[in-house]
Amino acid sequence: MALRRFKRLLIIMVILTLIVPTISCKKEKENKVKQTLGEKICEEAQKVTDFARDNDFVYGHASINPGYNWGELDVDKALNSGERLTSCDRLIDWVLYRTGFTDQPYNNGLVVFQQPAWLESLNFEKITDISALQPGDIVFMKHDPTRPGMPGHVFICASENLGGNVYLRYDHGSNERIKCVKGTEVKKGQQPFKEGIGEFYYAYRPNDSTLDVDYADKDSNGGFAINNEIDISFDIPYGSAKIDGKIEEKEYKLSYKMDKSNCIPWSGISGLYGAEIYMSWDESGLYYAAEIEDKSPSYKPENVGWVGVDCLQLGVNPGNIINNSKQGIFFTLGATSDGKVIASRHNYNEEMITDKIQGVATDHTKGKNSYIIEVLIPWEEIIFKTNKDGTVDTTAFKPKKGAKINVLPCVIDCKEDGSTVNCAYKFKNTDFYVANFVPAKLSK
Numbered sequence: 466m467a468l469r470r471f472k473r474l475l476i477i478m479v480i481l482t483l484i485v486p487t488i489s490c491k492k493e494k495e496n497k498v499k500q501t502l503g504e505k506i507c508e509e510a511q512k513v514t515d516f517a518r519d520n521d522f523v524y525g526h527a528s529i530n531p532g533y534n535w536g537e538l539d540v541d542k543a544l545n546s547g548e549r550l551t552s553c554d555r556l557i558d559w560v561l562y563r564t565g566f567t568d569q570p571y572n573n574g575l576v577v578f579q580q581p582a583w584l585e586s587l588n589f590e591k592i593t594d595i596s597a598l599q600p601g602d603i604v605f606m607k608h609d610p611t612r613p614g615m616p617g618h619v620f621i622c623a624s625e626n627l628g629g630n631v632y633l634r635y636d637h638g639s640n641e642r643i644k645c646v647k648g649t650e651v652k653k654g655q656q657p658f659k660e661g662i663g664e665f666y667y668a669y670r671p672n673d674s675t676l677d678v679d680y681a682d683k684d685s686n687g688g689f690a691i692n693n694e695i696d697i698s699f700d701i702p703y704g705s706a707k708i709d710g711k712i713e714e715k716e717y718k719l720s721y722k723m724d725k726s727n728c729i730p731w732s733g734i735s736g737l738y739g740a741e742i743y744m745s746w747d748e749s750g751l752y753y754a755a756e757i758e759d760k761s762p763s764y765k766p767e768n769v770g771w772v773g774v775d776c777l778q779l780g781v782n783p784g785n786i787i788n789n790s791k792q793g794i795f796f797t798l799g800a801t802s803d804g805k806v807i808a809s810r811h812n813y814n815e816e817m818i819t820d821k822i823q824g825v826a827t828d829h830t831k832g833k834n835s836y837i838i839e840v841l842i843p844w845e846e847i848i849f850k851t852n853k854d855g856t857v858d859t860t861a862f863k864p865k866k867g868a869k870i871n872v873l874p875c876v877i878d879c880k881e882d883g884s885t886v887n888c889a890y891k892f893k894n895t896d897f898y899v900a901n902f903v904p905a906k907l908s909k
């Protein structure tokens with residue numbers, strides 16, 4: 466009997482051991498999800514304003530969106546720790562980036578007069594009644610005299626109405642505000658602080674439908690983890706391809722998908738475009754191809770340069786010879802309407818190399834969902850000795866199995882008339898400097 470009772474007890478204990486942690490984990494998760502988006506915005510605004518004050522940020526126009534540059538709130542990890550600039554609109558970018566709205570331009574960020582349309586595209590609700598503001602609302606003030614109809618200042622509301630339309634706010638609109646000189650209302654030397662709203666324009670409020678975007682991609686960290694890092698490396702397989710604008714399995718054994726899940730725009734705003742990229746190599750050179758999602762690709766007549774045309778790019782560091790502090794050798798590959806690839810090389814020995822590569826573009830006309838660019842870049846265009854000042858000398862690189870050749874693939878989407886770059890996609894933690902290229906090597 467005793468043995469049977471013991472067995473029963475043992476079974477109950479085992480069941481309890483299995484069940485109890487599951488219950489407590491679930492409870493914790495539910496608690497985190499209960500936080501509203503407005504509360505989350507305020508929580509991030511608190512962290513960001515404390516960080517900017519403690520790390521001596523000053524007022525100015527950041528050339529790199531602080532969301533990317535300081536997303537981790539870590540001075541040592543920031544890409545450009547020399548520039549500690551923030552401003553009213555960059556605070557919004559920064560806080561919303563950390564909240565999960567990471568589809569933002571890498572350079573500069575969204576400026577104040579671009580933000581209302583952006584927030585509308587994210588399903589934020591427009592609020593026009595100043596007395597109804599809530600914590601987490603993005604509040605715009607009138608108005609920029611140089612841009613009629615556009616807001617001139619923006620901050621984050623941090624309280625309910627305290628009476629007489631007085632509110633607390635998070636605001637990076639001046640050195641005084643960044644240093645929290647005014648921050649005596651709640652806690653000395655800290656945001657949020659009380660300041661009159663002046664000429665209220667309107668506000669944008671995150672709501673439930675806002676959750677359709679990145680915010681909804683919840684993970685174990687409550688859904689707001691900042692993870693810009695991707696673990697990616699390329700083994701470029703040995704093999705020859707026929708440059709005909711058709712991508713075939715026998716030509717390219719491996720491909721890499723670039724899309725919203727693993728890429729960010731370094732310029733412009735877009736989450737809609739993606740590309741499948743392909744590489745291989747043989748003794749004649751590097752084969753590079755991509756199928757790029759774009760319903761209205763732009764193209765240019767022959768030999769007018771690359772700027773303002775949809776294109777495919779590849780940065781290369783042959784043999785990883787180029788110093789980490791420098792940019793790689795870049796190839797930009799646009800197309801003409803009749804399917805010829807226009808090619809230019811830049812950073813070193815800059816020139817149009819259209820006649821030195823082989824290239825074909827297909828479906829580069831309106832009406833298709835995607836277009837293809839396929840090229841062979843001969844090794845002679847990659848291995849060369851440049852200026853006497855030693856800017857780059859890659860002649861030590863020998864293309865062979867195991868040779869390192871880090872790369873930066875990039876896809877640029879321009880407006881249909883080629884007037885503006887909408888978006889340029891690159892893998893998330895990659896950048897122009899070869900230190901931030903994708904590790905790659907030639908394989909057999």
Ligand SMILES: [Ca+2]
Nearest residue numbers: 707709711712
């Ligand atoms: Ca082919």
